[in-house]
Amino acid sequence: MSSRTGRPPVRSAAWRISMWATLAFTCGTLVVFIFLDRFVANDIQRRSDAWLSGEVEVLGDVAERTPNDALYNRVVGEVAELASREVPEKSASQQPENDSVFFIQTARDGALKLWVGAGDGQSHLQAIQAAQLAATGPVSIHVRGYAVPFRVASDSMADGSRVYLGLSERDQRRVILNLRMRFFVLWLSIVLLGFAIVFFTSRRTLSHVRNITEAASHIGESDLKLRVPTSSRNDEISQLGDTLNRMLDRIENSVNQLHTITDSLAHDLRSPLTAIRGKLETSLASHDADHAEPIVSAIEELDRLTDFLNKSLDVAEAKADALRLHPTNIDLDELLRSTIDLYEPSMNDRGIRLGLHSATPVHIVADEGLIHRMVANLFDNELKHLPSGCSVDIFLQQQEGEARLILRDNGPGFDPEVREHLFTKAVKGKRSSGHGLGLAFVDAVVRAHAGKVSADNLSSGGARIIVSLPLAAQEADRLHTAHAG
Amino acid sequence: MVEDEHDIQAFLQQALSEAGYSVDVAPDGRTAEALSKSNKYDILIVDLGLPDQDGITLITRLRQIGVIAPVLILSARRSVDDRVRGLEQGGDDYLTKPFALAELLARLRNLLKRNAPQGSELTRLRVQDLELDLLRREASRSGQQLQLTPQEFVLLEYLCRNAGRVVTRSMILDKVWGMRIQPDTNVVDVHIYRLRGKVDSNGQMPLIRTLRGVGYVLQDR
Secondary structure: OHHHHOOOHHHOHHHHHHHHHHHHHHHHHHHHHHHHHHHHHHHHHHHHHHHHHHHHHHHHHHHHHOOOOOOHHHHHHHHHHHHHHOOOOOOOOOOOOOOOEEEEEEOOOOOEEEEEOOOOOHHHHHHHHHHOOOOOOOEEEOOOOOOOOEEEEEEEOOOOOEEEEEEEOHHHHHHHHHHHHHHHHHHHHHHHHHHHHHHHHHHHHHHHHHHHHHHHHHEOOOEOOOOOOOOOOOOHHHHHHHHHHHHHHHHHHHHHHHHHHHHHHHHHHHHHHHHHHHHHHHHHHOOOHHHHHHHHHHHHHHHHHHHHHHHHHHHHHHHOOOOOOOEEEEEHHHHHHHHHHHHHHHHHHOOOEEEEEOOOOOEEEEEHHHHHHHHHHHHHHHHHHOOOOOEEEEEEEEEOOEEEEEEEEOOOOOOHHHHOOOOOOOOOOOOOOOOOOHHHHHHHHHHHOOOEEEEEEOOOOOEEEEEEEEOOHHHHHHHHHHHHO | OEOOOHHHHHHHHHHHHHOOOOOOOEOOHHHHHHHHHHOOOOOEEEEOEOOOOEHHHHHHHHHHOOOOOOEEEEEOOOOOOHHHHHHHHOOOEEEEOOOOHHHHHHHHHHHHHHHOOOOOOOOEEEEOOEEEEOOOOEEEEOOEEEOOOHHHHHHHHHHHHOOOOEEOHHHHHHHHHOOOOOOOOOHHHHHHHHHHHHHOOOOOOOOEEEEOOOEEEEOOO
């Protein structure tokens, strides 16, 4: 399982879940923060506008009531000065000259009558006149020489003169910027924390799923008695584990039942077969050769029947994934050589040439008896169906973690009518003399070893059967390291 | 012999007596245990499916009461039980039903031989005028060298070691090719036919005989 643990986390489901969760969370909090920002900014604006409107009214009132004498400028100026001290959200570091507030009184002709503030007030007045202030609420005005606009409220008096009170938006902006900075830091840390929490919890949860997957993949390939891990928590994951385990219980029961049925069927048939065969054999010994013929053929029929019984039950069990395996390490190359050794004389007698193309030992972990019978079946199949003068080439290769055994002949190929169902039970060609279990048995054995088998007719004529079986684990590992080095 | 099926009991008893063994038959585990206490047997044949208990349980109990004789297990079950495999490694053997008598007798002989003191390993085999040199892997008949392939030599050696006794096709496949298979073609017959062509040529008395339905025998007289 080294490949699984070595997988980068960015390809895990936990990572994907956390990314999407974080994206949704980020968007959600961003919308909330933008809304809050708008709300706070508007509120600050509204409050400062209310202050401006109130103050300009007071100042207008004062200016109207104060007699137009020598003291007028001083009285109104001081009132304006006082008002400027009450500016909302004023910055703490007060500059010596307060340039964030100004007061202007203009005469009826628009000339500057009274100026309270930093500088001479000419540029402020020009900007106000250029903006042509209406009598309604405060507006923003850009004054030359100032980066930040002023918020200006105005009031007109009975004598036709006007008073203007301006407040720089600088402090207001500073407050909002300050607020935004804090919002941003807070937002970033919430998002990162959220991502971390989601990532680690989902990874933890999904690791249970991975454990279940890993355990489940071992079940069946080795032993049906294994169960997936469960936890005491009654969450969805442990429910999944429990459900899988209950399913495995049922499967194990069915498989055991199948074993019981096939065993008792085999037992019930074999005991009489044994008795009959034994009696035939003992009576064979007491007969002379002339009378032995019927007994001999009866014995041969019995042996065929026994073989058929064994193969049928094997195929039935394999179809239900219930074949009992006793795996050991097998060298297919060696096995093929001794099988060819066994079959070559028979093949030669029938005028069939055998060729083996295999260079190195190929190790698989499999049930030796079953693999022997499977390979023998493949050879029997060729021997029975190939006409004289044909040749069979056998290739043994290892590629992509599999051992691949290919039997290729230049005979007539598979009958089109049986080709579709070659590996199903009891299918055979018209000329076939077997009971049609051969290739079904091959398929059953190969499947039970997590391999696959396919058959086709070559365009150049002849049939081809390809059997793929997983290589022994150490073989796969060795190849892997050889590639890496 | 512990076997509950009457028919199997009958023919086995007859065949074993004919082969020169004296046989006591027990139909169930209890009788077998009682017999084992009062007699000392050289070998036990135990059927796995007994009416009163499991064959394996019986063997374990017999071992507990001090029976050391080797056991040949007869099984009608399809696949060989893991527990039987365990016993097999412990020096016992098994045979699945139905079986050829020749195979049963061969396995009995093997088990008895395993228990008997081992003689020095033979380097030459001699059956009538057939002679095998096991070291140089050469065979000759009446002094005439036979041109055998290595596989044919192994086959002939196996037949010689069992001279006078019947060997079945599946015994040959198992011992010579190391395969427990039942080919539905005549592959073994072709090998025997070729070997016979080399051994029994020139009008000499044929040594390798085919017993149809049973197997082959290399005649030793």
